[in-house]
Amino acid sequence: MLLCVAELLAMSLWFSGTAVLPQLAQEWHAGLGVTSWLTLAVQLGFVLGALLSAIFNLADVFSAPRVLVVSAVAAAIFNLGFAMWAAQSILAAMVFRFLTGAALAGVYPVGMKILAGWFRQGRGLALGWMVGALAVGSALPHGIGALGGVGDNTWHAVRPLVLASSGLALVGAFIMAAFIRNGSFAAQSPPFDMGQVAEVFRNRRLALANFGYLGHMWELYAMWGWIAVMLAQSARLSAGTFSPAMLRGAAFLAIAIGIVGCVWAGWASDKAPPGASGSQIAQRSRVTIIAMAVSATCCVLTAVFFENIYAVMAISLVWGISIIADSAQFSAVISEVADPRYVGTALTLQVALGFLLTVISIRATASIGEHAGWRWAAASMAIGPVLGIWAMAKLRNFQKQR
Numbered sequence: 001m002l003l004c005v006a007e008l009l010a011m012s013l014w015f016s017g018t019a020v021l022p023q024l025a026q027e028w029h030a031g032l033g034v035t036s037w038l039t040l041a042v043q044l045g046f047v048l049g050a051l052l053s054a055i056f057n058l059a060d061v062f063s064a065p066r067v068l069v070v071s072a073v074a075a076a077i078f079n080l081g082f083a084m085w086a087a088q089s090i091l092a093a094m095v096f097r098f099l100t101g102a103a104l105a106g107v108y109p110v111g112m113k114i115l116a117g118w119f120r121q122g123r124g125l126a127l128g129w130m131v132g133a134l135a136v137g138s139a140l141p142h143g144i145g146a147l148g149g150v151g152d153n154t155w156h157a158v159r160p161l162v163l164a165s166s167g168l169a170l171v172g173a174f175i176m177a178a179f180i181r182n183g184s185f186a187a188q189s190p191p192f193d194m195g196q197v198a199e200v201f202r203n204r205r206l207a208l209a210n211f212g213y214l215g216h217m218w219e220l221y222a223m224w225g226w227i228a229v230m231l232a233q234s235a236r237l238s239a240g241t242f243s244p245a246m247l248r249g250a251a252f253l254a255i256a257i258g259i260v261g262c263v264w265a266g267w268a269s270d271k272a273p274p275g276a277s278g279s280q281i282a283q284r285s286r287v288t289i290i291a292m293a294v295s296a297t298c299c300v301l302t303a304v305f306f307e308n309i310y311a312v313m314a315i316s317l318v319w320g321i322s323i324i325a326d327s328a329q330f331s332a333v334i335s336e337v338a339d340p341r342y343v344g345t346a347l348t349l350q351v352a353l354g355f356l357l358t359v360i361s362i363r364a365t366a367s368i369g370e371h372a373g374w375r376w377a378a379a380s381m382a383i384g385p386v387l388g389i390w391a392m393a394k395l396r397n398f399q400k401q402r
Contacts, residue, residue, distance in 0.1 A: 002179045004133040007111045009172030010072040011137030013079045013104060014042060016165035017086075017097050018225055019141035019248075023155040027087050034090065036366045039225045040359050041094045045101025047355045053105055054348040064114050069177045071106025076169035078103055083162040087155050108134060109351065112331070117182050124284075127328040128266020132259030135324050138224060139255035141165055146249035197345065205281075205337040206346060208395040212288060213330040213350055214357050215388025219295060219381045220323055221358040222365040226377065227254050227316060230302070231309070233374040238309035254316035261325030265291060269329055281336050284329045285396035292385035292392070294322035299382035306375040333395075 017024075017038040025035045052058075058067050082096035115130050144161050201207055228251035235242045269284050298319035305311035331347065338346035361384070369377035 001129075002175055003111060003115055004129050006072075006172040006175040006180065007107065007130060008133040008137040008140075009168040009175070010075065010107050011104070011134050012140035012165045012168045013075050013100055014138045015039070015224070016079055016141045016162045017042065017082060017093070017100075019145060019161060019228070020155070020158045021229075023158045024086060024093070027155045028090055030090070032366050032370055036225075036363060037094055038097050039221075039362055041097040042101035042104075043221065043355050043358050043362070045098035045103075046105050047352050049102035049105025050109060050351045050355070051348065052102075053109070054344060057344075058106070064110055064182055065176060065180045067106050068110045068114065068180065069173050071103050071110065072169055072173035072176060075100050075103035075107065076166040076173065079162065079166045079169065083159055083166070086162075114180065114182060124269035124328070124332065125263065125266035127332070128262040128264070128269075129259075131324060131328045132262035135258030135262065135320075136256045139252045140168065142228060142248045142255065143252035146245050146252055194345075197349065203338065205395060205398060206334065208391045208398070209330065209333045209337055210350055210353065211391035212285075212292075212388045212395065213334070213354055215384040215386070215391065216288070216292060216326060216330060217354040217357050218361045218384025218387075219299070220327070221355075222361045222381050223319065223323055224255055225362050226365055226369065226374075227251050227320075229369065230374045230378060231312065231316070233369075234306050234312045235309045237307040242309065250313050250316065254313075254320040257317055257320040258324035261291065261321035261323075262328065264321075265325040265329055269332065279399075281333055282396050282399040284333050284336075285392045285399070287329050288326035288333075288392045289389050289396070291322045291326035292388045295319055296382040296385040296389070298322065299378055299380075299385075303375045303379035306378065337395075 021032075021035045021038060024038070025031065028034065053067075078096050078099040082093055082100065085096065086093035112127065112130055115126055118126070141161055144164050145158070201210075228248065231247050231250050231254075232244075235247060265287050268287050269280075271283060298315050301315050302312055302319070305315065331350065334346050334350050335343050361381075365377045365380060368380050
């Protein structure tokens with residue numbers, strides 16, 4: 001549980017830049033096309049960090065808890081640099097957000113590895129709690145803003161929000177250094193092998209699982225990145241009056257409530273008969289299908305009721321629960337259907353491809369929102385889970401036929 005708390009605090013850095021986009025847009029006299037790169041830079045940095053970590057097998061060459069602590073401290077420092085220099089230089093802001101994302105690649109994946117080393121039974125539920133901590137941590141910048149301790153209209157007023165994220169990450173690093181150790185079931189990660197990339201894609205079950213994961217990722221970070229903007233736009237079209245703090249609070253809840261879905265999915269995935277690999281994969285596939293079906297429905301309902309902020313807020317809570325619920329299950333499926341010799345390569349490719357896709361989906365969603373309206377941006381996100389459902393249904397049927 002302490003590891004989950006530490007991860008929660010450290011992951012508050014992920015959207016600390018996204019939460020202050022409107023204020024930096026005013027400071028830079030720039031539109032969404034420029035400011036959206038604050039979010040995209042974190043995604044790209046995370047991809048590079050994950051690839052380098054896997055290629056050099058850092059969590060095994062060095063102590064995994066030590067990698068965790070150093071990465072969290074580095075991410076906090078880079079985020080501090082962003083707070084200090086963002087107003088003066090767009091380039092510096094982007095570089096610091098990129099470096100923050102790269103450092104976070106040593107926090108979240110390494111934390112998952114350490115957690116798995118503590119569980120032989122009930123690992124699905126444990127990983128569900130961990131991914132839930134990621135959801136709450138990602139929501140924290142919006143939550144801090146909703147408390148009213150920072151202003152709403154200028155960069156000078158909201159900069160304490162960014163600084164607070166660095167402070168929380170350092171507290172998380174202290175918890176990691178003081179209390180986190182490798183578990184008794186810890187094992188070395190299979191190394192990344194570039195020569196086996198093509199072999200990974202020739203595995204039909206693995207290809208379907210990856211396709212399902214990409215559908216999930218198309219929607220996830222686009223929703224997390226733009227939910228605050230969508231709520232603000234919906235509020236403008238509605239009759240009610242909402243303060244910026246109220247809207248930030250709604251955005252916080254829409255992301256943080258994902259912990260409920262993660263814990264449910266972890267519990268449900270552990271319901272398969274123990275020791276039966278095929279039934280375990282089929283059960284995990286079923287969980288992902290249910291989650292993506294609900295989240296795709298929420299995309300459409302958000303578009304339908306977009307001019308009713310009360311309805312959109314209610315839908316966003318269900319959306320937030322379902323959109324992240326299946327995340328840990330995709331990683332588990334990948335590890336179970338891949339050739340044991342190439343699990344490390346398969347998991348690294350999964351992360352790299354997934355987060356690279358989020359760069360496209362985040363930017364595409366913003367473009368649709370700017371030019372066609374955020375109602376259609378919300379609806380467009382349904383494309384990902386619909387295709388993901390198709391892939392995971394094929395995988396589930398394939399398992400039943402084996």
